Amino acid sequence: DAKTTQPPSMDCAEGRAANLPCNHSTISGNEYVYWYRQIHSQGPQYIIHGLKNNETNEMASLIITEDRKSSTLILPHATLRDTAVYYCIAGSNNQGGKLIFGQGTELSVKP
């Protein structure tokens, strides 16, 4: 699986957009980018995933650079409930589908 690099922590003001970066410079052509988050004392929660194109759902947007070496998860209007550790993961079906979690970014949304 491609290794991902994320900042260990970030702050965001409530109501503002939270932009969480992820570097995956060694990603290969068949590897997806997945984002999960883990709110304190809960199991991880799926947010969004993509391969090449930008993606948007009810939770967030995923912007993948044209060379696919990095991506940004955007929470358009962060709330206090979005405070969590956010994990960016890259991998392909060749690795059997297991998700290898890194250390993630601890996002603190502040009032």
Next chain:
Amino acid sequence: GAGVSQSPSNKVTEKGKDVELRCDPISGHTALYWYRQRLGQGLEFLIYFQGNSAPDKSGLPSDRFSAERTGESVSTLTIQRTQQEDSAVYLCASSLVQGWSTEAFFGQGTRLTVV
């Protein structure tokens, strides 16, 4: 049920005892995963199942750890002769199919404390 269910939610056991942790995946999900999360740490992959088979057991930390899945449904993670370093939250996840094109749904975990 609507989601992945794990039981028990909490387990305190004495060092040297065996424990069984149970995971009920979402109905119809063919892939099932087990992870371990020590306090303040990230998620550590243990094993995954495709149907009742476990193609990848590479994450099991020792031969004290084993897992099985039956009926392409419930899975049990067994830890024999528990040690204090086994204390962690054990998380189970399932997905509709194995692979990277589908999302995985996680349970709330079993918090294991070995005293």
